Amino acid sequence: MAIIVIGGMIGAGKTSVAELVANALGTEVFYENVDDNDILPLFYTASEEEQEAKRYPFLLQLEFLSSRFKNIKDALINQNNVLDRSIYEDWYFCKINNKLGRISDTEFKIYEKLLNNMMEELEELPKKSPDLMVYLTGSFDTILHRIGLRGREFEQDQGLMDYYHTLWSGYDDWVENYYHASQVLVINIDEFDVVNRPEDADRLIKMVENKLVEMNIETSVY
Template sequence: MVIVIGGMIGLGKTTVAEILAEQLGSQVFYESVDDNPILPLFYTSSKEEIEAKRYPFLLQLYFLNSRFKTIKDALQHENNIIDRSIYEDWYFAKRNRDLGRISDLEFEMYEKLLKNMMEELTGLPKKAPDLMVYLKGSFETVLKRIQLRGRSYELDQSLVDYYKFLWENYDDWVLHHYKASKVVMIDMDKYDVRNASDRHEVIQLITQNL
């Protein structure tokens, strides 16, 4: 069984993935952030630099490639947890296209590559997860949790505006467009996984749907 943990940054995806893996005796495959050479450039460059050097498109290609490798690695084992899904990468790419940061042609190429990567082939393990655990929350909760992470560059005003843009359509995408697996939606306005009792309740909500 492969489970993906999705949702806005700051809501506790990595923590939920780790406590769920401990509960199930499985492994976590993490989102590639700290070793991502493009992400700091994307976060800190001027609008003109971002436009000229096409960082949003490069970033989405980087995530697509690393996420696909994660899927292949996870499928070699019986049970695994993936920190964010490749399907959410498409959502991020689309929202950057909506902002004009990714061109229509770049997005078309991205979609064709993703479709080719994710095509299910007879005789090979399926690539879709068995369950998505989607962490949702108010934008106020998102910002509060990001502040607690202590990464100062994540709270630049232009980034806060970008987070708001992503957050506005995230729930709608999961509810009406994501079709790859069953979804368990957890309201992180109600839970703080730094708290032991909240962690226990969240794990119960997930395991009831396995």
Template sequence: MIGVGKTLAANLIADHLDASLHLESVEGNVILEKFYTATPEEEQAKRYPFLLQLAFLNSRFSDIKRALESRHAVLDRSIYEDWYFARVNTDLGRISELEFSLYENLLANMMEELEFFPKKAPDLFVFLHADFDTIINRISRRGRDFEQDASQLAYFRRLWEGYRDWVENRYHESPVLVFDTDRYDLSDPESQRLLLKLVDQKLAESALADAECPVPTVVAAR
């Protein structure tokens, strides 16, 4: 999800695991701003939602390949959840069914390529949860102009409403750690320590704390 605190959580986990950190970059992404600011007519003509999902898919695949060069790696967004964003935009009519079919084929081809890498899926998926009002407040505080348009509230709510269902019913690639960022504010050191303790426990439960195991990739999402 947008604005839930992924960057802070990813930094904390990466420091804790002495891991390489791979953050989603929005700097210089001209399509992202157009995605939020284009009129419906411009959106229809230029196909910005589809182009944005392709750009993120390509970026995510590159991040995974770079992450696997490290002993430990943390990504703040998952290639698996990109599908969810594409599906929501398709349901909203911003991406056509034909475009979504092409997107799914490209994603499937990328996932086949990952079969030849040491690790296809993350060892742990960290799902940060917050109430919708909390999400909107955080989006407002970070001050990206293109995210502040009130017309985007319906889109943000649609994403938020289905995200937990996607995690619980569609994501089956790795163990999931659910962390409530309303109850535990990650700006508080005690909450930070709790998050890191839970990450360690989840990795240990999966027998991934052993020094001889393959690269653990922790994905902090939502």
């Protein structure tokens, strides 16, 4: 039984990698709630005044936390599942928005209390955490290029560049020094294009396979 989370910046290609790994494992992907998330476009497009009045950043983090908690509960009771981003990364996004003043200190404390209560509930499940994070890292230019390629209009505003850069600049440090839920396999997306180069897709799956073997976890990978 292997539970794998795919982590990384906005636009890093998590969904493509999650589907690739899940297909190799013959299992299911638990997706990040983007298409049915009414708050997400508002988070990107609302003015600062609207953000302040409506508290969209805080509401968005609660929405993601709720959907992520459901996903992780479902994934942890089944075999060989893949999560498109982890509940642990939600904390990082919330902290960055707190640092930027978009989420107040009081809201952040409430968020942490709720997250901690949710994580305590996981103690009732057969597994308490994922086995492996496949972490997608890369240059800021690559991130921006891929955000552009996927074409979500609300993500393209030039005013978002500072926000993206703040998230990106601290992500590697958070994974290296603060993420302790599982082992980590780092994939440099400057060197991998699993969508357009089949050889890169095969190479990534082989790296995941080797890592799981190293961890003494049996799966159905190839």
